[in-house]
Amino acid sequence: MPLMPVILWTDALVFLLVISAIGFGLYAARHEHLRAPWRRVARSRVGIGTLVVLSFYVLIGLLDTVHFRLPLADQTAGTETGAGTKFGPDVLSLFDAWAAPLRERQEKTYSAPFATHLFVKEAITQPDGSVIRDYPRLNYGGRHLKDPTQRGWDILRLTLRGLAEGLIVWGLIAAQVVWSTARGQGIGFMAARDVLLAGGTAFPWRTALGTLAVMLVLGFVAGELALRYHILGTDKVGEDVFFQALKSIRTGLVIGTLTTLVMLPAAILLGIMAGYFRGWVDDIIQYLYTTLNAIPGVLLIAAAILMLQVYMSNNADQFESLVERADLRLLFLCLILGVTSWTGLCRLLRGEALKLREADYVRASSALGVGHFAILGRHILPNVLHIVMITLVLDFSGLVLAEAVLSYVNIGVDPTMNSWGNMINSARLELARDPMVWWSLTAAFVFMFALVLAANLFADVVRDAFDPRLRGVR
């Protein structure tokens, strides 16, 4: 069955980011001054532990970035020319397809985590024709149970099954690692296992495998349970909250990474030019970023998003689908967040370039008649790359948090887009209900907290590895 690939704007930029990350990895591998700090990161236990957690997020985010449209089931409808397959209007991602059971099993409205019954009472027609008001059974959650009181045992059974599956997969990976360690060090399998358990390897395998075990078990248990229940409940229109929280990962990652990416060229170019050339170039660039900095960030974002809304409501016909529209708004949000946040990096780079231009090797190449831009590209740029990298990593968690706040104020991502900010925003009314609907908020909290905490800890490791003196940058 042919699929029609759809590449949204942010998808393209994410692919670009992945390609440049790979490219940079290859570049860094050949340069000792970049390789050494990364080696230090890889030797750090906190660094590796958080990296494992982050890679789970990244994996889901990437799966959710490959978009396509499915062919329509009914190909015959209205085809005279027979020119190719017809495609449905829905833009799906690999993740959507993979998590289809979660996406498709919609209830009527709210239901609590692991519930078998709806959260609100409804009029139910009994078999004998009488009508009572009670909580109806859910369409999907716990449907396989004949007797809902058996739920506890069923959950336990599924948990154990998920646990076993997770441990088996982990065991295979761990055995592979032990085996290759044994071969590398020329010792027996059991001896290698003892070395790993004692944490005796340069690469902290013990931490890596430990974190991996936790993540795999969590993943498999959640997977097993999510097929039978709504493990984080359902929201107002009956959508699975667990699914929403997983879908929000992409939004968070896109905001956290693309924002820095789109501002990088301008920040790097202007920053090192200001520091290197000084004089009027410096004056202009300083004026530029002081002016942008003077505008309160939230207000600039609000103003820009308001303008975008006006533009979109006046040019509604330019957008083919809701997804495209939401995607463009996300991209625009990244751009405008980038505009408000590039100044910090620019100032840092300017300061560094001011120092570097006095360095002996720069003065030597200048004396040898090397052109200004050649010096910038060959001597200044490679020597400020570590600052760029630290900023990229440090800014990430702040941007993820900023997304939540902005969406709360309605100037964030599109309301139709899955994001933690939107989940929190809708939770405001749910908390006022009695009894309280607490699961949307909890889900958003847990997923966001895990990501941001991991990113923060990882950022600290990266910063310390690259430049302990930059401790106070944040």
Next chain:
Amino acid sequence: MIAYILRRLLYAVPILIGVNLLTFTLFFVLNSPDQMARMHLGEKRVTPEAITNWKQEHGYDKPLLFNEAASGLARVTDTIFFERSVRLFAFDFGSSDDGRDIGYDISQRMWPSLAIAVPVLLVGLALNISLALFIVFFRATYLDIGAVVLLVAMLSISGLFYIIGGQYLLSKVFHLVPISGYDTGVEAWKFLVLPVIVGVIGGVGSGVRWYRTLFLEEVSKDYVRTARAKGLTERRVLFRHVLGNALIPILTGVVVVLPLLFMGSLITESFFGIPGLGSYTIDAINNQDFAIVRAMVFLGAVLYILGLILTDISYTLVDPRVRLQ
């Protein structure tokens, strides 16, 4: 000194002009007043007359930059740019879309904002400094490591959760204070307790961590070793020598944000229903009232520049090594 301040003030003028041009472009050039009118009126009621009426009512019916119909100086002054943007320099904010005087609203609404922002700043500062000193006193022990992990965890939680959690605990479970609202005069205190507590706790994570690094930097310096070598107790070293010297970056960091306290906090105020400048801005954003947003952007820029100047001055006051010229 005075010459320096004057020069800095003069330097602020081009920046404010830049801010002004930028907002003008954003609000009037990229989106014409016609489009604004259309959005405010809604899709159904859009007729050419309605648009003209709306523009006339709100004073957007003039040319953008240059009025050909007028004569003399009015060619420049009788335009949207002059009426809407140049007047901001005289702090004449004009009226909002629903006809209220923005300047008056700002002067009324800045007090509730200050009533929250100032206590948050002061209590937060005292709490953060004492916690940081406490952690530094136990540096390189398990207490230190545990505290740092806790701090990183605390700063990984979105501020929204602090607010929601605080409201839930103090108001819904223990019924100590009202969830939200505001009152005039002294009665306001019970509405202020919760936002202040939430604001202080929300800032502990990043604040204490930052101060801890500052203190640790000082602790490793030579004069501290000298102080210890001459037999001072650790407590005296920390409180007299380290605290005194670390106060310089702390104070200057505080001075930068002082003027911006007037702007209030968007999220806190809208959550707690405080009628300050923060909720004023949020309401304006939600009602798409561009006049207010523009006024607040300008005000924010002015206060930011004021903060920069104050920082430079405070450096010379607390650090005798710095001299302005």
